[in-house]
Amino acid sequence: MTELKVGRAGMLTSVQDLGRWGFQSSGVPVAGAMDLPALRLGNAMLGNPEGAAALEVTLLGPELEVCGAGAAVFAGADLGFSVNGRAVGSWRVVELKNGDVISFSGPKNGCRGNLCFAGGVDVPPVMNSRSTYMRAKIGGFEGRALKNGDVVKIGGPSPLWKKLDGFALPPELNPALPPDAPLSLMTGLQEDMFTEEGKAALFSSEYTITTDSDRMGCRLDGQKIEHGGKGGDIVSDAVPLGAVQVPSHGMPIVMLADRQTTGGYTKIGVLTPLSIEALVQKMPGAAVRFREASIDEGTAEQMKIAAAVRRVNELRCSYVSRPRAALTQAGATVSRLRLTVCGKQYDVTCEEMP
């Protein structure tokens, strides 16, 4: 079984998947990867199930020694993903051999990404999920961020994983927004508890990400978003991912992966999925702007992400089945078959894996 020995844990490295769904009514936060579209694409590149767990890496990445063999891809911002000191970068599958050392040379753009392994990170699921919810010490690796000296297991990879080396994501399939794009806000929820001036301030001015931001929420500073006569408190209700919560002080807080399930502050709307992805890649001090968006735009973004994941799965299948001259020359056994399935003919090349 492949394992990773954690030499240096990095700034904040934790096991995350698509999140712990189904238990919010028990007060259990969803958690999961901050950059969900990147996790889904990374898993597709490796032939993993979409919800396989990865290591979420924040700014300064870990140093990991590979025990066994495998394949990995870094899905997300360019944090300088390297193997044995050789830069691999983001969105390219690299084959890992026993003794290889994974490291990160430092952020070149963005804040975080998912270090995905063929087979996924294998920690015991808790409430149907492998994501770490650190505040309540639930799930992931012992409910916490990785520490120096931890040993993390990798699950069984999909067949043909050895042929994934070098598979790169075509840039046009990465649905990420340009870094300077305004954040799309689908207004709703307690929108009617804000004044017109308050809403106008949100959409016409610039906000700065404060240093108080974390996996739970992203606090912004800027022009006050004014409430109407009922103020900024409500009877507690649900807090969806990307909800823009505005307490009485008038400064927006975007609720992220580790958000609480319910909250008592007014929410002016919810960010679209790609805007959430763009926001979680921004550093404290960065400026953001908002634009008003429709629910249909959010749905269209979800469709676009799902389509990109489907396309990457297709491309991966054709990548692993490409003829490989190098293998043939190395003396691998190759046989060719003609199969007829449902009246259609297929030429199939079989190679014995070295």
Added chain:
Amino acid sequence: MTALAIYIDEPKFLAAGESCVVVEFADEISREANDAVTALAKHMRLQKRVPLMECLPTYRSLAIYFDPTKTAREAVIQEARSAPAFSADCGTYGTEIEIPVCYGGEYGPDIANVAEHAGIAEEEVVLRHSAKPCHCYMIGFLPGFAYLGGMDESIATPRLANPRTVIKGGSVGIAGKQTGIYPIDSPGGWQLIGRTPLRLFTPEAARPTLIEAGYEVRFVSVSEDEYKKIEAEVAAGVYRPVIKEADTL
């Protein structure tokens, strides 16, 4: 079986992004609205027509999470509208759970504060706190934390001026008119009057929380000996909590 009050007002269907619809029955805390939420949650969870991610009931609204690439928003709204939430009986409503509590002493160090504030004896605090069941309006804030309403208001007591940094899981407290149980060790400022040996939150269990939204919670006073006996049974995994479904009430 208690019949639900007929809910007259048309609920609001609020847009909460592309993956969530919030069905809001009221903008204040009311038992009628909460019963409608409970009934709608039950309907949405049992129905098989529309695939959902999950439903999250709160005081006065139900958040319905779905995958918009698999489920159309209109289908979610249509299914919610077809629910008998506003006039029919609901099985969860009326479910009563007994929570054994050892009051006072080291288990409830603030019971004297509560007694003094109410101008009554500590024994009377116990009687009033366990006299009638409290309604669980929602679960939130912490895993398994139940928001309970309906406590005898004569024992309402303000929060501690200096919150404790660690409160043991199972502690039963009062904060103003609210009463509740800390499900896990946590900081907090509630006046602690007792502790239950039951585990409110068990991450590895199929149903991780003992109390669910819509339950009636009845506190039952137990001696320290009984507390320790139940605690041992809980630790051994043989304790069966006393839960009466609506039909048998």
